[in-house]
Amino acid sequence: MRKKLSEVDSGKLFLSGNEAIARGAWEHGVHFASSYPGTPSTEIMETIGEEYPEIDAQWAPNEKVAMEVIAGASFGGARVLSSMKHVGLNVAADPFFTLSYIGATGGIVIVSADDPGMHSSQNEQDNRLLGRAAKVVILEPADSQEAKDFTGIALEISEMFDTPVMLRVTTRVCHSKSIVEVGPRTNVPVKGYKKDIAKRVPIPANARKMHSRVEARLRALEDWGCDSPLNRIEKGNKSLGIITSGISYQYVKEVHPEASVLKLGLTNPLPWKLIGDFINQVDRIIFVEEGEPYLEERIRSRFLIDAKGCELVSVEGELNPELVRKAIKNGEQIPLTFSDVELPGRPPALCAGCPHRGAFYTLSKMGASSTGDIGCYTLGLMPPYNALETVVCMGAAIGVLAGLEKATGRDEMPRLVSAIGESTFVHSGITGLIDMVYNGNTGTVMIMDNSLTAMTGGQENPTTGKNLRGNPAPVLDLEKMVLACGVKHVRVVDPHDLQEMKKALQEEFDREELSVIITRRPCIMAYKPLRKTVAVHDVEKCVHCRLCARLGCPAISWNKEMKIPVINEMLCWPNCNLCVQVCPKDALSKDLEGVV
Amino acid sequence: MTKVKNVIICGTGGQGILLASEVLCSAAWRSGFDVKKSEVHGMAQRGGSVSSHVRFGEKVSSVLVEKGAADVVLAMEKMEGLRWASYLSPQGRLITCDLVIEPMTVNTGSAEYPDVESIIEAMKIPNLMLPVMTIARELGNLRVVNTILLGAASKLLPEIPLENWFSAIEERVPLKALEINKAAFIRGSGL
Helix, strand or coil, X not given: CCCCHHHCCCEEEEEEHHXXXXXXXXXXXCCEEEECCCCCCHHHHHHHHHHCCCCEEXXXXXXXXXXXXXXXXXXXXXXXXXXXXXXXXXHCHHHHHHHHHHXXXXXXXXXXXXXXXXXXXXXXXXXXXXXXXXCCEEECCCCHHHHHHHHHHHHHHHHHHCCCEEEEEEHHHHCEXXXXXXXXXXXXXXXXXXXXXXXXXXXXXXXXXXXXXXXXXXXXXXXXXXXXXXXXXEXXXXXXXXXXXXXXXXXXXXXXXXXXXXXXXXXXCCCHHHHHHHHHHCCCEEEECCCCCHHHHHHHHHHCCCEECCCCCCCCCCCCHHXXXXXXXXXXXXXXXXXXXXXXXCCCCCCCCCHHHHHHHHHHHCCCEEECCCCHHHHHHCCCCCCCCECCCCCHHHHXXXXXXXXXXXXXXXXXXXXXXXXXXXXXXXXHHHHHHHCCCCCEEEEEECXXXXXXXXXXXXCCCECCCCCECCCCCHHHHHHHCCCCEEEEECCCCHHXXXXXXXXXXXXXXXXXXXEECCCCCCCCCCCCCCCEECCCCCCCCCCCHHHXXXXXXXXXXXXXXXXXXXXXXXXXXXXHHHCCCCCEECCCCCCC | CCCCEEEEEEEEXXXXXXXXXXXXXXXXXXXXXXXXXXXXXXXXXXXXXXXXXXEEECCCCCCCCCCCCEEEEEECCHHHHHHCHHHEEEEEEEEEECCCCCCHHHHCCCCCCCCHHHXXXXXXXXXXXXXXXXXXXXXXXXXXXXXXXHHHHHCXXXXXXXXXXXXXXXXXXXXXXXXXXXXXXXXXXXX
C-alpha cells in the first residue's frame, strides 16, 4: 500500500494547488479544519481527510457553519482552516466579516477558491473584493509551491497581526499540479481558551474599539508587506513593468520573460512603498490580473499613473497565455497551423444509471418542470428533459418556488416543483421549506436524495451515515425533519420506478396543500453493484420509435442507418432499467436478478 | 534553455484522461524535467469534453499550453481530437483513435457526428489513427484505451526513456491491472 503523505517528511512531491494547501496546513500545525465541498476547493479537505490524520477535519452542512466552527476552534487556541468556493464565502460572509473584527487567537486561514471562466460555477465573482471589504489579509499564490508556503505564512500573519487571512486561489492554481518541496509537520500547541469578553463580543462599545484595531493592523501590514518575500520585484527590461498576482504571473513569465515584473503575493493591504518604487523603475505599466481590475483600480487611484490593464485583459473569463501575449505584446499571436473546426458541442450529461434521470424524464413527459438548485441535477435543464427553469444559489429552489406561487397563485402556476438535492437541502433549503410552511404555500418540493454530495466528486454529508473520513456518523432523517418543519404530506419514491414517480407527481400536483416528495436512490458513485449486467436489444421486436434514445442516457446511441439503439457496454449501469421501462414493445431487456 | 514540450490529452469525462496525464507527468519528472499539468474538475467531468494540459522541460511557467504550440494532441475519442487540433504547432502531431462516444447533442438528434477522418485528411493534419477498440479487445480489457494511446505518444516524446514510462505506470496503476496496462503500452508504442 502507498504510504500516507503524512509519513513523507522531506523531498519533493507532485501536488495540485489544493493538495499543496492541505500539505501546508499540515506542515504548519493546523489542528482543525471544517468546510463544505465546492469546485474548485473540494480536494483541499479530501486530501486532509485522506492523508493527514493529525488534522481533525470535518464536513460542515454549509460554509457559514464551517466558518463559525473554525472561529470557535480559533478562540480555543487551535490553528484552523476552512476552504470554500468563491460563492461559498457569500454564504459564510456574515461570520467572515465579524471574525475580521474579532481577530484570531489560533491562526485562521480561509481559502477562497474562485472560478474565473466558470468551469463549474454560476458566477465569476472576484473574492479579493470581498476580502478587502471584510478588511482581512489576502494572499495570492501562483503555483503549488506557493500554495503550500503561503498557507504557512498566512498562519503566521494571522497570529502575529490578530487577523483572519484569506488565501485566494483560482481554478488554475487549485487544479494544476507542479513540483513541491515538502517538509515535516511542526507541532504547534493549542493555546487553550481564555475568557476575553471585550475581544469576542462585538456589542457596539466593543466593536468600535475592534474597528480601530482593524485599521491599525492594516496600516502595520502595509509596511510589513514591503519587506516580505510575498511581494517581489523581478528586474528586467525597464521599458515595460508588469504588475501581476496569482496564476497571471505564470502567463506573464511564459510570454514575456524579459519584462520587469512586480509580483504581488500579499494583495491586501497593498505594499504602497514597494509599488511606488517599482513604478519609478519602469517606463510604463501594464496590469495583468484575472478577474476584476482589483490591483489596477487601487494602484492607479493611489499613484494617478497612466497605465493599461483591464482594457487589454478582459474582466470576463479566465486568462491564458494567448490572451496575455496579445495584451502585453501589442496584439501578438502565435500563427495557427490548423484552424478551429466547428463541431457538435459536448455538454456534460447525467451519468448512465443516474437516479435523477428518472425524475427529470418523468417531469418532462408530464409537461411539468422545476425550479432548480445547485448540483448534478442542475443538468435537468438540458435536452431532452428541459425540466429545470431557474437556478439562483444553493437552496434557492424552494424560496423561488414559494415566491412564484405568491406572484401568480397556485392555479396560475405551471406544473412546477422544487428540484433540490439532499445535500443542498441540508445546506440551505431547510429554511426555505420552513418559510413555505409558515407563509401558507401549497406547492411541491422534490428532495432528490442520492445519498451523496455528487457534483463535487462524491462527498459525505449529514444524510449519508458517514463523516469526512468515512467513519460511521448519525444519519439525518429527512422525512422526520420535513414533518418537523410542519409539512403534512411527505412521501418517498424510487425515481427509477417510472410509474410510481409519475403517480407521486400527479397526486402532489393535484393536492391543494404543501407536500414533499423525496426521490431516493443512491448515486452511482455511492456503491458498486456486484454483478455486471447490460441492456440487450432485440432487433426483431424493435419498432424504431426512438423512445429509449429520448431518455438522454449516455449509454444509448442511435444507429441512423438501421434506426436502432446501440448500447455502450462500458457505460450501461447494472442497476438501472429505465430503457427497459420506456420500450413499448419489450425490445429492450435486462437481467436484474442479483444486482444490488 | 531547451524547449518545453507541450502535450494535450483530451477526450470525454470518465475515460481515464486524468490517469493518463498523471502517468505522463510522473514519467517526465522521473526523466529530470520540471513538469506542470492543468485540468478542470467538477461539472465538466459528467460526460463532457475533458482535457488535460501537460508541459515539461527545464523550467515551466504557464500551466496551460498556448494555442498553436502543442507538440502532441492525444485524443481518447475521435471527435475530441479534432476539437483540439488547432492547438498543434506546425511540427505537432495528432494521435487519435477510432473510438466514438456520441455526445448528447448527437444522441438526441440535434447535431450530426462529423466525418472526422475526411476532415483530418482535408486539413492535412499529421496524425496517427489507432484502432484502439480492436487492440483493447485483443488484450481482453476495454479500459486500457488510455494506456494504448500513451504508448503511441511515447514514440513522439523521446526525451522520456522507456523505463521511466514503466515506473510511472507501476506507480499509478493498481497492481491487478498492471500487467495488462504494460502490455497495452507496448502495443501502443509498437504501432
